[in-house]
Every structure is written in structure tokens, then in C-alpha cells.
Amino acid sequence: MSYLYAAYAATWLIHVTYLITVFRRYSRLKKEVEQLAKK
Amino acid sequence: MKKAFPILGLLTAVLLSYALYEALVVAPQEQTMGDVQRIFYYHVPSAWTAFLLFAINFLASVLYLVRRNPQTDRIANWVVMALAVLTCTGGYVFRSALPKDVYPSSVATTGIAIAGLYFLIRKYFSEQGTDILALTTAEVGVVFCTVVLVTGPLWARPVWGIWWTWDLRLTSTLVLWLIYVSYLVLRRFSSSGETPVLAAALAVFGALDVPLVYFSIWFFRTQHPQPVIGGGGSIDPRMLHVLLINWLAFLCFAFLVCWSRYRLERIQRDVEETQALEALLEPGGQVR
Numbered sequence: 508m509s510y511l512y513a514a515y516a517a518t519w520l521i522h523v524t525y526l527i528t529v530f531r532r533y534s535r536l537k538k539e540v541e542q543l544a545k546k
Numbered sequence: 547m548k549k550a551f552p553i554l555g556l557l558t559a560v561l562l563s564y565a566l567y568e569a570l571v572v573a574p575q576e577q578t579m580g581d582v583q584r585i586f587y588y589h590v591p592s593a594w595t596a597f598l599l600f601a602i603n604f605l606a607s608v609l610y611l612v613r614r615n616p617q618t619d620r621i622a623n624w625v626v627m628a629l630a631v632l633t634c635t636g637g638y639v640f641r642s643a644l645p646k647d648v649y650p651s652s653v654a655t656t657g658i659a660i661a662g663l664y665f666l667i668r669k670y671f672s673e674q675g676t677d678i679l680a681l682t683t684a685e686v687g688v689v690f691c692t693v694v695l696v697t698g699p700l701w702a703r704p705v706w707g708i709w710w711t712w713d714l715r716l717t718s719t720l721v722l723w724l725i726y727v728s729y730l731v732l733r734r735f736s737s738s739g740e741t742p743v744l745a746a747a748l749a750v751f752g753a754l755d756v757p758l759v760y761f762s763i764w765f766f767r768t769q770h771p772q773p774v775i776g777g778g779g780s781i782d783p784r785m786l787h788v789l790l791i792n793w794l795a796f797l798c799f800a801f802l803v804c805w806s807r808y809r810l811e812r813i814q815r816d817v818e819e820t821q822a823l824e825a826l827l828e829p830g831g832q833v834r
Contacts, residue, residue: 511582
């Protein structure tokens with residue numbers, strides 16, 4: 508049973524980690540767009 | 547389209563939750579493996595989703611390469627149409643030469659689906675759009691392939707008694723993952739103007755591994771379980787129902803992630819273009 512939960516948890520850990528990296532890229536890009544708009 | 551995203555996101559979250567409930571509670575318990583077999587409901591749909599994303603990456607890469615020259619673009623259109631016709635008729639003409647459990651209708655459907663996808667991408671994506679689509683699908687495909695490579699050993703340990711074995715299915719999947727990771731590394735760390743072309747060429751060759759991974763358990767004896775759909779396999783209808791619901795949920799999730807990543811990459815390229823123009827227009831940086 509622990510292997511089952513480990514597999515399901517690992518799946519969502521991988522997806523959430525990827526989503527966090529996408530979100531961080533988005534935040535960085537948003538700052539760059541704001542800086543460009545100020546100029 | 548902006549308004550549709552949160553609605554689709556919510557629907558996907560509901561579908562994923564329902565699919566999880568079906569996999570953990572509703573699906574019947576497998577007699578020999580017990581509950582650990584339920585890993586199958588995440589492992590197999592993740593693999594199918596990764597294959598689909600790599601197939602889209604392949605078509606987008608081919609389109610990016612052929613569109614660089616109008617003549618090759620026209621020739622490619624005719625080649626794709628000819629291949630679609632060939633798969634529609636060839637399966638029936640050479641019926642006896644097809645392996646067991648490969649039906650002419652499956653060959654025809656696959657041919658039409660690939661050709662349809664090719665022309666859909668061609669119609670709705672510009673040259674730069676196909677490049678971004680290829681990058682996006684490769685990235686999300688690698689995420690799903692990682693899930694396959696992690697959940698597989700977690701199933702194998704209690705069932706086989708080992709985490710990993712170098713059989714054809716497992717090794718070719720690992721090679722597939724390595725090919726697409728190198729594709730992403732190439733795109734991330736190479737700043738040459740020819741990077742998209744090199745990456746597209748790598749993707750075209752990399753995609754050749756997808757059929758090898760998929761059919762390895764059809765045509766070779768491997769330690770990996772034999773196919774449950776096609777290839778002589780069978781599955782309890784209730785298990786098949788849960789498997790398909792999970793695949794649908796993961797497909798919706800992959801679509802949303804690809805959509806976000808595609809938009810992000812478009813904005814990124816616009817920002818880089820604006821920054822480059824600004825650098826040129828700064829005092830001392832003007833082009834004479």
C-alpha cells in the first residue's frame with residue numbers, strides 16, 4: 508500500500524514542481540514587462 | 547480565450563479528483579498484485595500522454611523544418627496526404643502481413659489522425675508558432691515521461707522484487723527521456739540562431755524511439771507486462787473504464803499546462819525582441 512501512495516504522491520510532486528517553475532518564470536517575465544513599460 | 551482558462555482549469559481539477567477516486571476506490575482490486583496494481587492508473591495514462599506530446603513535437607518540428615522553404619512545404623503536404631491514403635488502403639491490401647492484433651482499421655485511423663494533426667498544426671500555427679509548440683510539448687512530455695520512469699520502479703519493487711531491469715521497454719523509455727532532455731538542454735543553453743533548426747532535427751530523430759517504446763512489448767518478450775489493450779492482451783471492463791477516465795483527466799491537464807507554457811514562451815520572445823530593439827536604439831547602440 509505504501510508503494511501505491513508513494514507513486515501517486517511522486518506523480519503530483521513532479522507535476523507541482525514543474526508548475527512552480529512555470530509560475531516562477533511567469534513572475535520574472537511579468538517584472539521584465541513592467542520594467543519595459545516604465546521605460 | 548482568457549476567460550475559458552479558469553473554467554477549464556476548474557473542470558480539469560474536478561476531473562482529476564474524480565479520476566483519483568475511481569482509481570483508488572471504485573476500480574476492482576487485482577487478484578495477484580493487490581492494491582499496488584492501482585499504480586497502473588497513473589503510470590499508463592502518463593505514458594500515453596507523453597507519447598502523444600512527443601508525436602505533436604515531431605509534427606511541429608517537421609513543419610518548422612519544411613516551412614523554411616515554400617517548395618519543401620508543398621512537397622511535404624503531398625507526402626503527408628500520400629501517407630494518409632497509403633495507410634488507409636495499405637492495411638487492407640497487406641492484411642496478411644500485419645502482426646497479430648494489428649487491424650487494418652487501426653492502421654488507417656492512425657494514418658488519418660497523424661495527417662489530420664499535421665494539417666491542423668499547419669493551419670493554426672505560424673512558423674514561429676510551430677517552433678514554440680515543439681518546445682512546449684517536449685517540455686511537458688518530459689514531465690510526463692519522468693512520471694512514467696518514477697512510478698514504474700515503484701510498481702516493480704513489490705511485484706518483481708527489483709526496482710529496475712535493462713529490458714527493451716524500460717531501456718528504450720529511458721533513452722526516450724534522455725533524448726528529449728538533451729533536446730531541452732540544447733534549447734536552453736545554445737544561443738546560436740540555428741538552435742531551433744538543430745533542435746527540430748534532433749526531435750525528428752528522437753521521435754523514432756516512440757514507436758520502438760510502444761511496440762517493444764508487442765513484438766518482443768520483455769519482463770515488462772504485455773499490453774493490456776491490443777497485442778493479445780485483455781483487461782476487465784471496469785478497469786478499462788477507470789484507465790480511460792484517468793487518461794482523459796491527464797490529457798486535459800496536459801493541454802492546460804501546454805497552453806500556459808505556450809503563452810509564456812510567446813510573451814518571453816516578445817520581451818526579448820523588445821529588449822534587443824531597445825538596446826539597438828540606445829545612444830551609441832544605433833545601427834547606421
